Amino acid sequence: MDKDKLEEKLNNNLEKLNYSLEKSNIFDLMELLGSKRKLFVRNFISGISKGIGIGIGFTVLTAILIIILQKIVTLNIPVIGDYIADIVDIVQSK
Template identity: 45%
Template sequence: MVSITKDADEKEISALRASLNAVDRQLHQVAKDMERAQIRDYIELLNRPFRLIWRNFLSGTARGVGIALGFTVFAATILYVLRLLGALNLPIIGDFVADLVRVVQAQLEGKMY
């Protein structure tokens, strides 16, 4: 009789250990997922609004400078290509491009507002 209850207790203990091991694995998985999602960094930013504002200001400034530089390079490339097309003296396109280049050069050399 004693051995039957002892076997039952050991089965319950082993089932309890297996259950605790499963909970432990799930808890480690949740911790890894939270670390991967960087929840801690997000909460720190919410608790420090000045830091959040500063980061957003810096990222907006960098984005604006990048857009300005990119547009400048793009516009310079387009003007260069238009000059080359104007030098080809194509009947319709050449006149249009020449007028466009003249207008742009007049603006560059003209009055500064």
């Protein structure tokens, strides 16, 4: 009798563990780590995507900053306009 209860309890715990592992996608991770090629391809594509995203984001932010600075220069604000004009002169001279 005790052996049957122990076996049933063990089986129940194994089912809970199996459900938890399936829910956490640990099997997919184990499969991915088992294949070095899949891991390399996934990390390579991830790195390329991040690099392209950073490049596009930096380009957009720089363009917005340049547009804002151009608008500030056209407003002829004495202190800021002179400062930006000095920066432009320094950049153009080099």
